[in-house]
Amino acid sequence: MGDDSILAARDVRKAFGGIQAVDDCTLSVSKESVTGLIGPNGAGKSTLFNIIAGLYRPDGGEIWFNGTRIDGLPPYEIVRLGLTKTWQIPHELRNLTVLENLVLAAKGNAGEHLLNLFFRPYRVRRDESRWRARAREVLALTQLEGLANEHAKDLSGGQKKLLELARALMSDPPLVLLDEPVAGVNPTLAGTLMDLIERLRRGGTTFFLIEHDMNVVMNRCDRVIVMHQGRKIAEGPPAIVKADPVVIESYLGG
Amino acid sequence: MAAISRSESPPGTERPRWRWEALRPTPRFRRQLLRGLLVALIFIGIVAGLALLFGISIIQYTLAGFVVGTIVVVAAIGLTLIYGIRGFANFAYGDLMTLGAYVALFANLLLGASLPWGVVLAFGVLAAVGVLLEVLIFSRLEGRGPVPPIVASVGISLIIQNGIRAGVGTQQWNFAVTAIQDVVIVPGLGIHPVRGIATLVVGLSFMLSVHIILKYTNLGKAMRATADNLELAKATGIDTKRVTYAAWAVSCAFASTAGVLLGLGSVISPTMGFDVLLLIFAAVILGGIGSPYGAMLGGLIVGLSQEMSVPLLIWLGRPDVIGLEHATAYKVAIPFIIMIGVLLIRPWGIAGRPPAFGRRAFFVERLSRALSRKPTLARKVKRDDIGG
Amino acid sequence: MAIDTGLLTNIGFYVSISIIFAILALGFNIQWGYTGLFNAGIAGFFLIGAYVTAIAITLPAPPIVIAGIPVYPGHLGGFQLPFVAGALLAMLASGATAALVALPTLRLRADYLAIATLAFAEIVRIFAINLESVTGGTIGIILIPRPVEFRPPDPFLNTTAIVGIGALILFALLFVLQFIAESPWGRVLRAIREDEEATMALGKNAFRYKLQAFALGGALMGLAGSLFAVTLVYVEPSVSFAPAVTFSVWVMVIVGGSGNNRGAILGAFLIYGMEFLSVQLKDFAPAALKDTIFYIRLMIIGVLLILLILFRPSGILPEKKRVLR
Numbered sequence: 001m002g003d004d005s006i007l008a009a010r011d012v013r014k015a016f017g018g019i020q021a022v023d024d025c026t027l028s029v030s031k032e033s034v035t036g037l038i039g040p041n042g043a044g045k046s047t048l049f050n051i052i053a054g055l056y057r058p059d060g061g062e063i064w065f066n067g068t069r070i071d072g073l074p075p076y077e078i079v080r081l082g083l084t085k086t087w088q089i090p091h092e093l094r095n096l097t098v099l100e101n102l103v104l105a106a107k108g109n110a111g112e113h114l115l116n117l118f119f120r121p122y123r124v125r126r127d128e129s130r131w132r133a134r135a136r137e138v139l140a141l142t143q144l145e146g147l148a149n150e151h152a153k154d155l156s157g158g159q160k161k162l163l164e165l166a167r168a169l170m171s172d173p174p175l176v177l178l179d180e181p182v183a184g185v186n187p188t189l190a191g192t193l194m195d196l197i198e199r200l201r202r203g204g205t206t207f208f209l210i211e212h213d214m215n216v217v218m219n220r221c222d223r224v225i226v227m228h229q230g231r232k233i234a235e236g237p238p239a240i241v242k243a244d245p246v247v248i249e250s251y252l253g254g
Numbered sequence: 255m256a257a258i259s260r261s262e263s264p265p266g267t268e269r270p271r272w273r274w275e276a277l278r279p280t281p282r283f284r285r286q287l288l289r290g291l292l293v294a295l296i297f298i299g300i301v302a303g304l305a306l307l308f309g310i311s312i313i314q315y316t317l318a319g320f321v322v323g324t325i326v327v328v329a330a331i332g333l334t335l336i337y338g339i340r341g342f343a344n345f346a347y348g349d350l351m352t353l354g355a356y357v358a359l360f361a362n363l364l365l366g367a368s369l370p371w372g373v374v375l376a377f378g379v380l381a382a383v384g385v386l387l388e389v390l391i392f393s394r395l396e397g398r399g400p401v402p403p404i405v406a407s408v409g410i411s412l413i414i415q416n417g418i419r420a421g422v423g424t425q426q427w428n429f430a431v432t433a434i435q436d437v438v439i440v441p442g443l444g445i446h447p448v449r450g451i452a453t454l455v456v457g458l459s460f461m462l463s464v465h466i467i468l469k470y471t472n473l474g475k476a477m478r479a480t481a482d483n484l485e486l487a488k489a490t491g492i493d494t495k496r497v498t499y500a501a502w503a504v505s506c507a508f509a510s511t512a513g514v515l516l517g518l519g520s521v522i523s524p525t526m527g528f529d530v531l532l533l534i535f536a537a538v539i540l541g542g543i544g545s546p547y548g549a550m551l552g553g554l555i556v557g558l559s560q561e562m563s564v565p566l567l568i569w570l571g572r573p574d575v576i577g578l579e580h581a582t583a584y585k586v587a588i589p590f591i592i593m594i595g596v597l598l599i600r601p602w603g604i605a606g607r608p609p610a611f612g613r614r615a616f617f618v619e620r621l622s623r624a625l626s627r628k629p630t631l632a633r634k635v636k637r638d639d640i641g642g
Numbered sequence: 643m644a645i646d647t648g649l650l651t652n653i654g655f656y657v658s659i660s661i662i663f664a665i666l667a668l669g670f671n672i673q674w675g676y677t678g679l680f681n682a683g684i685a686g687f688f689l690i691g692a693y694v695t696a697i698a699i700t701l702p703a704p705p706i707v708i709a710g711i712p713v714y715p716g717h718l719g720g721f722q723l724p725f726v727a728g729a730l731l732a733m734l735a736s737g738a739t740a741a742l743v744a745l746p747t748l749r750l751r752a753d754y755l756a757i758a759t760l761a762f763a764e765i766v767r768i769f770a771i772n773l774e775s776v777t778g779g780t781i782g783i784i785l786i787p788r789p790v791e792f793r794p795p796d797p798f799l800n801t802t803a804i805v806g807i808g809a810l811i812l813f814a815l816l817f818v819l820q821f822i823a824e825s826p827w828g829r830v831l832r833a834i835r836e837d838e839e840a841t842m843a844l845g846k847n848a849f850r851y852k853l854q855a856f857a858l859g860g861a862l863m864g865l866a867g868s869l870f871a872v873t874l875v876y877v878e879p880s881v882s883f884a885p886a887v888t889f890s891v892w893v894m895v896i897v898g899g900s901g902n903n904r905g906a907i908l909g910a911f912l913i914y915g916m917e918f919l920s921v922q923l924k925d926f927a928p929a930a931l932k933d934t935i936f937y938i939r940l941m942i943i944g945v946l947l948i949l950l951i952l953f954r955p956s957g958i959l960p961e962k963k964r965v966l967r
Contacts, residue, residue, distance in 0.1 A: 053843060055842070055843065074842070074847070075842045075843050075845070076845045076847040076848075084843075084845075087840070091837055091839070091840035092840075093832075093833050093836045093837055093840060094836060094837075095832075095836055096832065096833060096836065100833075103826070103829070104830065104841070105844045105845065107845060109826050110826075111826030111827060112826045112829075112846075113827065114827050114858070117825050124825070124826070128826060167844065171845070342753060343753040343757055345756075391952065394952055395952070399752070400751060400753040401680050401752050401753075401756075402955065404680070404752075404753060404756055405892060405896070405947055405951045406947065406948050406952070408889050408892070408944075409946070409947030409951070410944065410948065412940050412947070413944040413945060413948075415940075416937035416940040416941045417941055419934070420934040420938055420941070528885075532757070532761050532764055535761075536761075539757070579715075579773065579774050579775065580771075580772040583768065583771070586768065587765050587768055590764070590765055593757075593761065594746065594758060594761065597746065597747065597750060597758055598746045601750060601754060
């Protein structure tokens with residue numbers, strides 16, 4: 001509450017055509033927490049994530065991240081400020097290798113500036129090897145070493161999900177938005193993933209995740225926010241939320 | 255509630271929004287008629303004012319603007335039809351106009367037919383050509399994005415243009431219209447009966463017939479539906495294939511007439527159509543792609559802006575101003591500049607609808623962001639913003 | 643055994659013009675093959691490069707008036723810079739213009755971009771024709787000095803020199819382009835082509851990269867223009883920079899396989915080879931067909947465009963996959 005929230009949405013609205021996907025949504029995420037976002041299908045969770053990440057412009061409302069207002073900013077600006085997001089359906093860059101996929105998530109790689117290629121070759125080489133090393137580090141964290149030179153399209157579904165997570169972690173951002181990080185992943189791997197998230201959380205990273213898997217939500221999240229029809233209808237510790245009649249109603253009735 | 259978004263009707267059209275008048279009652283029509291009359295009055299006022307200031311020759315340019323504009327309108331209607339239904343920019347359209355003019359010339363010179371019959375023949379030939387193009391080429395390119403049809407149309411343009419050069423020769427021709435004097439309206443203001451009056455009459459009748467077809471015939475309604483939403487049209491049982499063929503036929507037929515009018519107004523040469531292609535595109539974009547009424551408005555704006563810029567350019571060409579050499583040659587650039595402006599600020603044109611994620615040009619986007627509330631980096635989060 | 647220097651000179655001319663088209667194709671390749679931007683105004687950037695170089699390196703050329711009749715309007719010039727400076731200025735001018743053109747048009751749909759760039763090229767041509775005191779009007783700029791000139795003038799040696807210079811530039815360019823393609827910057831472009839939205843979500847400003855790629859392509863077209871100016875030793879606005887040039891480059895890139903540098907060069911040599919041959923065969927054709935061969939050749943290009951886009955849009959050479967090791 002108050003100053004220890006890293007992300008705050010206030011009265012956010014977004015409509016597509018005639019459908020109000022997000023409807024005066026107000027919520028906040030505390031620093032260094034693992035916060036879950038749940039709700040029945042069509043509640044607007046992924047849309048909200050896309051708005052926060054800058055992929056959609058909200059029709060109204062405000063989004064604050066670390067004291068900075070970010071609604072209306074383009075995605076690359078928001079990433080630069082330290083907020084990354086994974087996709088529910090993996091958006092791997094199919095014809096690039098896993099390593100390339102990761103290195104692209106680097107922040108401030110000198111070689112990505114055209115003029116640097118010719119005028120600062122030393123810095124280009126230095127940054128590139130630094131980020132490749134970091135990529136291998138993250139690959140190890142997400143248990144994807146050995147796949148570095150595979151083309152992303154040749155990965156299995158679970159591996160693509162891991163790649164999503166790995167990419168989001170590359171620049172060591174303070175806040176990571178995860179859209180169904182363990183959906184379709186086998187339980188052992190899911191457990192490993194969530195362990196990793198917990199480790200990183202202790203290291204200072206905040207996670208805000210959308211999940212349908214109630215095990216994950218119950219056992220891994222500090223707090224849970226429930227969305228229904230585009231707005232927040234409940235929030236609190238997982239056990240309390242789970243027993244909230246309003247929440248149960250939304251899942252049954254919709 | 256699925257609200258279907260409606261944009262403001264464009265000022266200056268006394269014709270009702272083509273999508274809606276099937277459902278709208280007449281009071282709306284009356285309102286738009288009033289608006290159109292108002293704009294027309296303002297326009298007349300401006301022209302009269304200019305005439306008082308600079309002399310009666312201004313009106314001569316205005317008339318020239320209307321004549322040129324009419325030709326552009328006829329061409330633009332045809333182009334926008336295909337753009338709306340097939341979804342691509344037909345870069346061969348100018349050369350289809352050229353082809354029409356040459357067919358009419360052929361009828362005139364070789365078959366001894368009079369010009370009106372030449373127009374009819376060109377009409378038919380080009381309509382057939384259009385359907386053929388769709389059958390042979392463009393139906394196969396469906397669903398491959400906007401670029402392949404453009405490339406194919408460029409190929410067709412090259413074939414037509416150079417086929418004419420190779421087959422007929424590169425010299426310039428003129429229609430066998432007897433040398434008539436301009437009809438004098440007022441001293442200093444004249445209009446040519448064929449090049450001027452006939453063009454205006456033909457243009458107006460084409461505009462009217464388009465309006466009638468679109469509004470009152472089943473084909474017109476089917477065309478509007480197909481242009482609006484192809485899948486939906488198919489789902490409601492409209493034979494979109496036939497509609498597409500019809501659109502191609504009408505489009506190319508209009509091209510042929512525009513070509514004849516152009517040939518009447520200037521000369522007939524292998525590049526006559528291609529030279530004005532960009533003008534037609536400008537009119538289509540100005541008016542909004544897929545909207546025949548927008549094309550009418552866009553065509554008039556293009557014609558008027560081009561011709562009425564001439565006195566301004568002449569002034570710029572004077573040694574004591576800028577001394578711009580060949581100043582009047584730049585008049586063709588004026589509609590382009592307007593078109594680029596439209597692309598920057600309102601790419602969907604006057605009568606078009608902004609898409610769901612409408613993106614404007616880089617600067618405009620930046621500017622509008624700067625002018626509206628801008629997130630600043632230094633502001634602190636207010637305590638009561640954060641919920642418990 | 644006497645070497646037919648006339649024939650060799652002709653072949654040399656073919657090679658040098660093919661190299662120029664190859665550079666144009668490489669520039670277009672960057673714009674379309676790597677970022678999907680369909681530039682219909684290649685001729686405009688080509689023109690700017692050629693004229694900038696011409697103006698930079700020629701001797702002063704005042705207007706010529708004979709018996710009160712203006713014969714030649716003169717043109718801006720007299721700076722007499724070396725060719726390298728002229729070429730660099732050309733790249734700068736064309737690249738900057740490309741960036742300016744791209745700023746408002748980059749976000750537009752592909753067809754809008756095509757129309758806008760075509761309009762741009764035509765506007766440039768209108769200026770080139772009408773801004774007579776700067777560009778020499780419809781006559782253009784003549785007597786452009788070559789970087790290497792043999793005295794007494796020997797067409798064979800001169801042509802060989804130009805071919806050498808062109809080949810040098812081309813190879814250097816290929817090397818640089820390969821380097822850029824495999825660089826982190828090139829990687830971002832590839833990612834944008836794969837999935838622009840995902841790449842934006844990774845933190846890349848896709849607009850800026852596309853703008854830079856477009857400008858780079860434009861700079862290459864300017865370089866081609868500067869080479870063109872010294873190969874022909876004159877520049878004129880009507881034929882050399884007509885839209886047909888743009889369309890020919892399209893064919894070259896499509897034939898060779900878009901996205902593929904080697905293919906672009908192959909396509910250039912093939913298509914221009916066709917043009918060159920048709921001109922050579924003109925002398926053997928029956929009198930009636932002499933001029934029409936030129937137009938028939940253009941018709942063939944048109945047919946090629948249609949056939950290619952219908953049946954073989956990927957061209958002859960496929961794109962090579964790259965792996966980061």
